[in-house]
Amino acid sequence: MTAPAIAYNFAYLDEQTKRMIRRAILKGIAVPGYQVPFASREMPMPYGWGTGGVQVTAACLVPEDRLKVIDQGADDTTNAVSIRRFFQRTAGVAVTEATADATVIQTRHRIPETPLTEGQILVYQVPIPEPLRFLEPRETETRKMHELEEYGLMHVKLYEDIARHGQIATAYAYPVRVEGRYVMDPSPIPKFDNPKLTANPAIQLFGAGREQRIYALPPYAEVVSLDFEDHPFQATKAAHDCDLCGAKVSYLDEVITDDAGGRMFVCSDTDFCAGRRARGLIGRLGGDQKSSKTFANSFQGIWPGTEGAP
Amino acid sequence: MTANALTGGFGAPSIDSARAFRQILEAMARPGTIRQVAGAAPPAPLSVAAGAVLLTLVDPTTKLHLAGAADCTPVRDWVAFHLGAPLAPAEEADFALGTWEALQPVTRFRIGQPDYPDRAATLIVEVDRLVNHGPALAGPGIELVTWLNLPETAAFRANRALYPLGFDTILTSGDRLAGLPRSTRVEKL
Amino acid sequence: MYVAVKGGERAIDNAHAWLAEERRGDTAIPELTVAQIRSQMALAVNRVMAEGSLFDPDLAALAIKQARGDLIEAVFLIRAYRTTLPRLGASNPVDTGAMQPDRRISATFKDLPGGQVLGPTFDYTHRLLDFALMAGGATRTSPQRQEEAPPSPLAGEGRGGGVPQPVPHVTEILNRDGLIEALAASDATPPDLTREPMELPADRALRLQALARGDEGFVLSMAYSTQRGYGRTHAFVGELRIGRVAVEVDIPELGFAVEIGEIEVTECETVNQFKGSKTEPPQFTRGYGLVLGQSERKAISMSLVDRALRWKELGEDNIGAPAQDEEFVLMHCDNIQATGFLEHIKLPHYVDFQAELELVRRLRAEATALREAAE
Numbered sequence: 001m002t003a004p005a006i007a008y009n010f011a012y013l014d015e016q017t018k019r020m021i022r023r024a025i026l027k028g029i030a031v032p033g034y035q036v037p038f039a040s041r042e043m044p045m046p047y048g049w050g051t052g053g054v055q056v057t058a059a060c061l062v063p064e065d066r067l068k069v070i071d072q073g074a075d076d077t078t079n080a081v082s083i084r085r086f087f088q089r090t091a092g093v094a095v096t097e098a099t100a101d102a103t104v105i106q107t108r109h110r111i112p113e114t115p116l117t118e119g120q121i122l123v124y125q126v127p128i129p130e131p132l133r134f135l136e137p138r139e140t141e142t143r144k145m146h147e148l149e150e151y152g153l154m155h156v157k158l159y160e161d162i163a164r165h166g167q168i169a170t171a172y173a174y175p176v177r178v179e180g181r182y183v184m185d186p187s188p189i190p191k192f193d194n195p196k197l198t199a200n201p202a203i204q205l206f207g208a209g210r211e212q213r214i215y216a217l218p219p220y221a222e223v224v225s226l227d228f229e230d231h232p233f234q235a236t237k238a239a240h241d242c243d244l245c246g247a248k249v250s251y252l253d254e255v256i257t258d259d260a261g262g263r264m265f266v267c268s269d270t271d272f273c274a275g276r277r278a279r280g281l282i283g284r285l286g287g288d289q290k291s292s293k294t295f296a297n298s299f300q301g302i303w304p305g306t307e308g309a310p
Numbered sequence: 311m312t313a314n315a316l317t318g319g320f321g322a323p324s325i326d327s328a329r330a331f332r333q334i335l336e337a338m339a340r341p342g343t344i345r346q347v348a349g350a351a352p353p354a355p356l357s358v359a360a361g362a363v364l365l366t367l368v369d370p371t372t373k374l375h376l377a378g379a380a381d382c383t384p385v386r387d388w389v390a391f392h393l394g395a396p397l398a399p400a401e402e403a404d405f406a407l408g409t410w411e412a413l414q415p416v417t418r419f420r421i422g423q424p425d426y427p428d429r430a431a432t433l434i435v436e437v438d439r440l441v442n443h444g445p446a447l448a449g450p451g452i453e454l455v456t457w458l459n460l461p462e463t464a465a466f467r468a469n470r471a472l473y474p475l476g477f478d479t480i481l482t483s484g485d486r487l488a489g490l491p492r493s494t495r496v497e498k499l
Numbered sequence: 500m501y502v503a504v505k506g507g508e509r510a511i512d513n514a515h516a517w518l519a520e521e522r523r524g525d526t527a528i529p530e531l532t533v534a535q536i537r538s539q540m541a542l543a544v545n546r547v548m549a550e551g552s553l554f555d556p557d558l559a560a561l562a563i564k565q566a567r568g569d570l571i572e573a574v575f576l577i578r579a580y581r582t583t584l585p586r587l588g589a590s591n592p593v594d595t596g597a598m599q600p601d602r603r604i605s606a607t608f609k610d611l612p613g614g615q616v617l618g619p620t621f622d623y624t625h626r627l628l629d630f631a632l633m634a635g636g637a638t639r640t641s642p643q644r645q646e647e648a649p650p651s652p653l654a655g656e657g658r659g660g661g662v663p664q665p666v667p668h669v670t671e672i673l674n675r676d677g678l679i680e681a682l683a684a685s686d687a688t689p690p691d692l693t694r695e696p697m698e699l700p701a702d703r704a705l706r707l708q709a710l711a712r713g714d715e716g717f718v719l720s721m722a723y724s725t726q727r728g729y730g731r732t733h734a735f736v737g738e739l740r741i742g743r744v745a746v747e748v749d750i751p752e753l754g755f756a757v758e759i760g761e762i763e764v765t766e767c768e769t770v771n772q773f774k775g776s777k778t779e780p781p782q783f784t785r786g787y788g789l790v791l792g793q794s795e796r797k798a799i800s801m802s803l804v805d806r807a808l809r810w811k812e813l814g815e816d817n818i819g820a821p822a823q824d825e826e827f828v829l830m831h832c833d834n835i836q837a838t839g840f841l842e843h844i845k846l847p848h849y850v851d852f853q854a855e856l857e858l859v860r861r862l863r864a865e866a867t868a869l870r871e872a873a874e
Binding site: 017077078 | 507508510511575578579581582583585693694695697698699700830839840841843847848853855856857861862865
């Protein structure tokens with residue numbers, strides 16, 4: 001057996017597959033928030049690791065694009081690196097970490113802090129697209145509920161939270177109603193990010209590979225987080241500023257710095273944080289930090305995978 | 311088969327269709343905006359834009375309805391060679407192509423099912439020109455309001471009333487196109 | 500989190516290099532060849548072909564080598580490769596009735612046309628470790644390959660010499676007497692699980708397709724659960740046959756079908772007890788399994804689960820057994836979907852976890868404040 005040299009198509013997928021995905025994307029755009037079934041393909045990365053987002057991105061990319069890939073808000077998380085490399089290899093597109101410079105951004109679990117603009121596409125990786133799944137596990141039932149706009153069960157669930165906890169105890173993947181019609185799962189973004197979903201100038205596309213669904217928010221679509229009059233939706237975050245750049249308004253990661261209760265809070269959006277520091281904005285512990293790499297180096301020996309000398 | 315049926319496809323299919331799709335996506339996501347496409351050279355009477363839409367979205371797995379003057383031998387041959395799409399009556403079509411007059415009555419086209427609203431037709435409507443004058447459009451994809459010279463308003467208003475069911479429309483003229491998804495609210499004229 | 504991510508690119512490269520080294524193992528020991536895996540790990544190769552839904556023993560063997568023997572990982576490699584292949588056409592249905600089986604047994608009749616052919620089975624081996632294999636002992640040959648079947652006046656020849664005799668399906672013998680449900684032949688194009696999204700409720704063709712590439716362990720456990728009473732179907736193995744079948748493709752330009760090759764398949768048909776219903780007199784019913792390669796555990800399991808899923812069309816009670824639940828079985832039988840989603844929880848979830856942390860802290864603070872106010 002000879003080893004065949006395999007040349008993959010632009011952006012990996014074959015043309016027929018891309019047409020199928022493109023048709024699904026357009027129907028998703030036409031019916032915002034409705035989950036369009038699509039014949040998701042096996043990808044060379046595992047289901048659950050962004051295959052839906054990768055297929056949507058592959059169907060959208062043009063050679064002129066500048067692609068940004070983030071996971072947990074960061075460009076350098078391992079899975080973001082892996083997906084970015086995949087598209088560098090298979091589509092030859094330029095990549096960037098700067099939100100403002102990107103034309104296509106594939107994300108897992110965050111919406112960038114820097115506001116998006118017209119001409120940009122934000123592609124979300126979605127694990128469970130069905131917002132009603134954990135209230136009703138059957139697709140045959142949830143499909144009926146969407147058809148009949150029977151969203152009472154969701155309100156009951158949220159109300160039970162209030163009865164038990166005094167507030168809605170959903171912190172991420174917080175359900176939204178799109179254009180007054182479909183209840184939609186915004187993917188596991190923190191509810192802090194929910195207000196960025198509505199009236200966004202960018203095109204927002206959602207891909208769930210294993211569950212074979214694509215859905216979309218056209219620009220400026222109206223997206224409302226579910227709530228009650230006496231318990232309005234609140235976008236919350238840790239009550240801290242970023243310890244590196246001092247930002248008060250960004251979503252934060254918590255970093256454990258020792259085993260004696262020491263911790264710091266840093267922007268989850270690494271591009272946003274680096275941009276602020278480059279402009280000389282400095283947080284509580286950011287004074288000596290020249291770069292995130294220097295910061296990381298201070299953990300050498302504690303965290304496997306870090307590099308450089310202290 | 312007519313001689314020129316073999317030509318007029320995308321020269322570099324994966325790249326040309328990617329660029330065309332991006333324009334179609336922007337057009338559908340921002341109803342009323344007019345976009346430009348290239349790379350297709352279909353036989354008359356098809357426009358470059360209509361040809362590009364077909365090459366980008368239609369294939370053997372989708373049923374195509376050709377209406378009026380578009381339903382001619384050169385187009386049929388071109389469709390057979392480049393798309394391989396089965397031709398179908400209006401009621402079964404995933405995609406339909408023709409002038410607005412030729413597509414009448416548009417109530418024939420599939421509008422999806424209550425549980426699967428995506429199973430609806432996309433109409434590719436050839437128009438003489440596309441300009442941002444005419445009835446006002448509002449809805450998803452439009453920040454406030456925009457205008458587009460639609461061939462009429464009543465049919466699109468009736469289609470909007472079916473939401474989330476309804477057909478979706480791509481208007482094509484020369485090498486330009488505009489999108490009008492079922493979600494768009496059209497001003498009464 | 501900020502820190503663990505740094506060095507991501509280098510960490511990935513290092514992990515890949517380390518993996519390659521571990522895959523090769525001790526370099527003092529000769530490297531396995533793909534041909535060795537193909538010929539000596541044939542049942543692993545078969546499983547990878549079946550669940551990868553691609554009949555290519557060389558590629559399956561390569562996948563097993565690359566995956567360090569992790570069969571689900573190997574199936575994944577095959578699936579990811581398979582999906583990039585162009586579709587040149589669809590074959591005609593294979594005719595398992597024309598198969599000259601290497602193995603063919605029936606549990607319902609002592610003897611029957613075509614005979615019982617035991618074939619290369621573990622069935623009557625004593626499961627004693629054979630230390631001779633460890634020492635690289637001599638290979639046993641089977642000079643009496645065709646004579647392994649019990650003597651039978653009706654016996655076929657099995658693989659090997661002699662004139663091939665027809666080996667009719669057991670269920671057809673029952674069908675002739677009207678004792679088993681008739682299945683109408685259909686030329687309808689079945690749905691294609693790999694090209695269309697799963698739509699529920701699924702028809703039988705789609706269910707069988709999903710089960711054929713489903714995880715052997717999952718399908719086995721589902722089948723076993725029916726035997727223990729969770730949707731019991733009283734199954735007998737009417738027939739199990741393993742052998743090669745011709746794959747034929749219609750060539751429109753020629754106007755007839757051309758054989759493009761052969762594949763090995765395992766087919767199981769169960770004969771199931773059925774009491775009859777208000778409209779139907781008592782007769783037997785069928786369960787069906789067809790799997791690429793020699794995979795008889797999978798084929799039998801598949802036919803039991805197939806039969807259990809048919810409760811509705813046969814007018815049986817749904818007792819709420821997992822194996823009767825079409826959506827549950829079909830949505831969870833694929834090990835590539837399952838393993839991907841299971842393992843994705845290894846990925847960073849800092850953001851969602853942080854959101855939960857913040858919520859729990861706030862709820863606790865409020866609860867504490869309330870308690871203190873009350874005291």
